Structure formats: C-alpha cells, structure tokens
C-alpha cells in the first residue's frame with residue numbers, strides 16, 4: 001500500500017496521515033558531511049554505508065535533520081501515551097511539535113466518535129500492564145455491548161450538559177478516554193524511530209503499536225536505508 005495514510009485500528013475512524021516531510025536518506029549523509037563542507041545530490045553505495053556506520057556508532061544527530069509531520073486521529077488514551085514522548089513531541093520546550101484539537105473549542109456532535117474494540121484481550125496474569133489471549137466469543141460480544149453502552153451514555157451526558165448551557169471545557173469531563181481526538185505531530189526521524197522502537201516493543205499496548213506500525217510503513221519509502229540501518233542497530237543507545 002503506497003497511500004500516505006492508514007487506518008491503524010481498522011474501524012474506519014482511526015487515522016494517521018503523513019502530511020509532509022523535510023529530507024530523506026540523502027539529507028542524513030549531507031548533514032553528516034557538514035563537518036567537511038561537502039554535499040551530494042545523488043545517494044551512492046558509499047552514502048548508504050555511511051548511514052549504516054552512523055547508526056552503528058550512535059552518531060545520531062544527522063537523523064534529526066529529517067523531519068516528519070503527521071495528522072493523527074486516535075482515542076484519547078492512545079494520545080495520552082503518545083504525549084509522554086517529550087522529545088518526539090517537543091513539548092518539553094515550545095509547542096512546536098504537538099498541536100491538538102481542543103474540546104474547549106470543538107464540541108463532538110457524533111455519538112460514533114468513540115473507539116469500540118472489536119476484539120477484547122484478557123488481563124495478563126503475570127504482567128500488570130499487559131494483556132494476553134482473548135475473551136471467548138460469547139464474552140467478547142458481551143464486552144462489546146458493555147463498552148458501547150458506556151460510550152453512548154457518556155456522549156448522552158455530554159450532550160445534555162451542553163444543552164443545559166454548560167461550557168464545553170467542563171462538559172468534556174464526562175467523555176470516556178475512548179473518545180477520538182486529533183493532533184498534528186512533528187518529529188525528527190530519530191525521535192520517530194525511538195517512538196516506533198518503544199511502542200512496537202515488548203509491553204506496548206496493542207492500539208498504540210498499531211499506530212507505530214503504520215508510521216513505520218509511511219516513512220519507509222522516504223528513508224528506506226535509514227530504516228534498515230535503524231532496524232539493524234535498534235538496541236543502540238541513540239535509538
């Protein structure tokens with residue numbers, strides 16, 4: 001699939017779109033060679049070897065010269081996990097890398113704007129933050145019904161509060177974390193790879209892992225050699 005967007009949760013509502021980027025594999029080698037005041041216009045085999053060398057030796061700053069901008073639509077609980085990536089989102093400094101929909105400005109007006117899982121995973125017995133295996137089909141159907149009912153009830157309460165004249169900023173408090181929100185995420189290649197590494201790694205929640213997988217697919221055609229070098233050296237400090 002070559003399109004510039006994905007529906008990571010497969011419900012027709014989730015979305016991640018690559019809306020722009022600065023640089024590619026060639027940018028990495030040109031940035032790395034800035035110290036020699038040299039630039040190339042065509043990526044050569046030697047350049048590709050340099051990308052692998054940089055990744056292997058924690059020479060990570062050239063991977064920050066490539067920047068990606070994504071428009072993300074995800075459940076609030078995924079957004080909350082994503083936001084912990086302070087470097088990737090630049091919100092430790094200025095609000096350069098993260099601009100989010102505000103429920104103070106925009107009211108939700110669609111009871112379907114919630115993520116309703118189709119498949120429920122069981123709580124892991126050995127890992128407090130993980131799930132393992134799935135609910136049997138009959139219980140899965142019950143879980144879907146309970147989940148959907150609660151989302152609809154939260155939406156109803158929200159609309160009733162708005163109808164009473166309550167401000168959006170307070171009414172949003174009754175919305176459940178499965179409600180969809182959206183934001184624009186601007187991050188360097190290094191930060192994006194670090195995000196993918198952690199969020200596709202062991203212990204990551206399935207839903208955010210699906211977004212990380214989608215990001216990997218979206219950036220790979222732009223920086224194929226960097227992605228290959230990163231995947232060969234993932235356990236290095238820089239990534």
Ligand SMILES: Cc1cc2nc3c(=O)[nH]c(=O)nc-3n(C[C@H](O)[C@H](O)[C@H](O)COP(=O)(O)OP(=O)(O)OC[C@H]3O[C@@H](n4cnc5c(N)ncnc54)[C@H](O)[C@@H]3O)c2cc1C
Pocket residue numbers: 084085086087088089129191194198199202203204205
């Ligand atoms: C499976 C999983 C479970 C998690 N569970 C929880 C949880 O229960 N509760 C919770 O609060 N968070 C949790 N997190 C979030 C986690 O603690 C990190 O905040 C998140 O993964 C971002 O990672 P990061 O800090 O490496 O990335 P970034 O914030 O993007 O930082 C990138 C790198 O920059 C460096 N860096 C960033 N800030 C500093 C700093 N202040 N000082 C020195 N170096 C810095 C570090 O090398 C860091 O790896 C979880 C993450 C995962 C993947």
